[in-house]
Amino acid sequence: MSRILLAVGMRAKLAVATMAIVGLALVMGTGIVSLALYSALTSSLKTQATAQLQAIVDLVGREGLEGLNGETGAEVGAVVQLIDAQGRLLYGSRPGAPLTTLHPAVGQVLVEGITPLPTLKDIPGPVTAATGVLIDDHPVTAVVALPQVSQREAVTTVLKLLLLGTPVIVLASGIIAWWLISRSLRPVEGIRRTVESISSRHLGARVPVSGTDDEIGRLALTMNEMLDRLERGRRQQNQFVADASHELRSPLASLHTALDMGAGDPSGQRWRSLAPVMATETHRMERLVDDLLTLARGDAGTVPATRWRDVDLDDLVVEEARRPRSPGRVEVTFDVRPARVRGDRLQLVRVLRNLADNAVRAATSRVVLSVAPEGTQAVVRVEDDGPGIPADQRERVFERFVRLDEARTRDGGGSGLGLAIVRELVALHGGSVAVDRSGLGGARFTIRLPLHRQAPPEEDSIGQTVPAAPDRPGQDVLDQDTGGLSTSR
Known part of the structure; x- marks a missing residue:
C-alpha cells in the first residue's frame, strides 16, 4: 500500500x-x-x-x-x-x-x-x-x-440509510477533494513549470503570482524574491569577472609592452630601465589577484579563521599611522585608547591599511586614525579632509570595482576592491563598517567590532594620543614630504 x-x-x-x-x-x-x-x-x-x-x-x-x-x-x-x-x-x-x-x-x-x-x-x-x-x-x-x-x-431504518449513504458521501467527498486540491495546486504547477524552464543563463523569468494572500501566493512571492537574488548575484558575478578581466588586462598589457621593448634591444640595455616598470606592474597584478582571492573566499565562506587571537587595535592603529608612505603633503595623526578584540591580526591590519590608503589618496592635507572602546564595542575611525563621499554613494562605495570621481582618486586609486574587502573582513569578525561625513570636511569610515577583553591601561595612551615627541605629547604625525615622523605644531 x-x-x-x-x-x-x-x-x-x-x-x-x-x-x-x-x-x-x-x-x-x-x-x-x-x-x-x-x-x-x-x-x-x-x-x-x-x-x-x-x-x-x-x-x-x-x-x-x-x-x-x-x-x-x-x-x-x-x-x-x-x-x-x-x-x-x-x-x-x-x-x-x-x-x-x-x-x-x-x-x-x-x-x-x-x-x-x-x-x-x-x-x-x-x-x-x-x-x-x-x-x-x-x-x-x-x-x-x-x-x-x-x-x-x-433504529434499523436509520442505520440502513446511513450505511447506504456512507459510500456515496465518501465518494463525493473524494471527488470534491480532488477538484479542490487540483484547483489549489494549479498555481504550484505553474510555479514548477516556470522554475523548470529557468536556466542559469536566463534568470529573467518569474513565477506567476495568484494575487491572494495565502500560502501559494506567499510561496510565489518568495520564489520571485529568490530568483531576483539569483539574477542579481549572476549579474554581479558576470560584472565581477568582467571587471577583474579588465583590471588584469592593464598590467598584463604593460608587461607585454615592456617585454617587447626589451626583446627589441639586442644590447640588453633597456632591461635595466624596464625592470622597475615590470616590477611595479607585477606587484599591481599580484595585489589584484590577492584581492580577488580574498573576495572569492569570502563568497565561498572559506576565509580562514584559524589564526584568531587577542589583538590590540590601538597597537595596529599606531603601527598603521607610523607606516612609511611615499612622499606627499598629507600628515597622518592618531588618537588611540586601549581596545582589544578577538580576530585575525593580518586581516585586521589589511582592513586598517585599506582604509588608511584610501583616506591618504583622498585627503587634502590631513588624515586622522582613532580607536576607542564604546560600551561593548571597539570603534575605529579613519577620517580625512578630502572632498567626502556624497550621501547617495556611501553604500555603493563598498561594492566591488566601484570608484567615485577623480576627487577621491587623485593618483588613480586602486582596483576598486579595497573597501569591498574591508566590509568582507569586518563582517567576518562580527562587526560593521559605515561611512559618513567627517568633522574635517571629508569622509569618516567607522568600524565597530565586539570587544573581547579590555586592554590594560597605559599612562601614555589612555585618553590621549600616543606621544612621539617630548615637546608636545599626544600628537604623532607622519610627514608625507619626508616619509618620517614629525611632531605636528
Whole structure:
C-alpha cells in the first residue's frame, strides 16, 4: 500500500486521505446516531410504560378490578396484567401467561426489558413496568408491557440509510477533494513549470503570482524574491569577472609592452630601465589577484579563521599611522585608547591599511586614525579632509570595482576592491563598517567590532594620543614630504 501511495501524486494521496477520514467519521457518526436514537426511543418507551402503569394503578384504586372491564386508557399494543402474590394471573388485557416474575413492593416501580445496546438479529421483548398495589388488602402486582418492535424498526431504518449513504458521501467527498486540491495546486504547477524552464543563463523569468494572500501566493512571492537574488548575484558575478578581466588586462598589457621593448634591444640595455616598470606592474597584478582571492573566499565562506587571537587595535592603529608612505603633503595623526578584540591580526591590519590608503589618496592635507572602546564595542575611525563621499554613494562605495570621481582618486586609486574587502573582513569578525561625513570636511569610515577583553591601561595612551615627541605629547604625525615622523605644531 505504501509503494502505491509513493507512486501516485499528492492530489491522489490527499483525496484518498480525505475519503478515509470522511468514511471513518461517517461510520463513527452512524454508530453514535444509532445509539443516541435507540437510547432516546427506549427512554421514551420507559416513560410511556410507567405513565400508563400509574394510570392503571389509579383506576384500580378507585374502582377495583371492575374498573378494568371498561376502557383502561392503555395504548394500542400495550398489555395490562394483574398478578397475585402466588404468580397467578388475576387480569390480562390479552390472553397469555404472566409477563414478569417481578414482585415490587407497594408503591415501588420496576422496569425490565431494556438493553443498553440495540439488537438487530433477534426481536426484542417488550418493555415491562411493574408496581405493587393493594386490592382488598391483598398485594397484587400491576404490569404494563409495551412492545419495542417500532423502536427497533426505526433504529434499523436509520442505520440502513446511513450505511447506504456512507459510500456515496465518501465518494463525493473524494471527488470534491480532488477538484479542490487540483484547483489549489494549479498555481504550484505553474510555479514548477516556470522554475523548470529557468536556466542559469536566463534568470529573467518569474513565477506567476495568484494575487491572494495565502500560502501559494506567499510561496510565489518568495520564489520571485529568490530568483531576483539569483539574477542579481549572476549579474554581479558576470560584472565581477568582467571587471577583474579588465583590471588584469592593464598590467598584463604593460608587461607585454615592456617585454617587447626589451626583446627589441639586442644590447640588453633597456632591461635595466624596464625592470622597475615590470616590477611595479607585477606587484599591481599580484595585489589584484590577492584581492580577488580574498573576495572569492569570502563568497565561498572559506576565509580562514584559524589564526584568531587577542589583538590590540590601538597597537595596529599606531603601527598603521607610523607606516612609511611615499612622499606627499598629507600628515597622518592618531588618537588611540586601549581596545582589544578577538580576530585575525593580518586581516585586521589589511582592513586598517585599506582604509588608511584610501583616506591618504583622498585627503587634502590631513588624515586622522582613532580607536576607542564604546560600551561593548571597539570603534575605529579613519577620517580625512578630502572632498567626502556624497550621501547617495556611501553604500555603493563598498561594492566591488566601484570608484567615485577623480576627487577621491587623485593618483588613480586602486582596483576598486579595497573597501569591498574591508566590509568582507569586518563582517567576518562580527562587526560593521559605515561611512559618513567627517568633522574635517571629508569622509569618516567607522568600524565597530565586539570587544573581547579590555586592554590594560597605559599612562601614555589612555585618553590621549600616543606621544612621539617630548615637546608636545599626544600628537604623532607622519610627514608625507619626508616619509618620517614629525611632531605636528
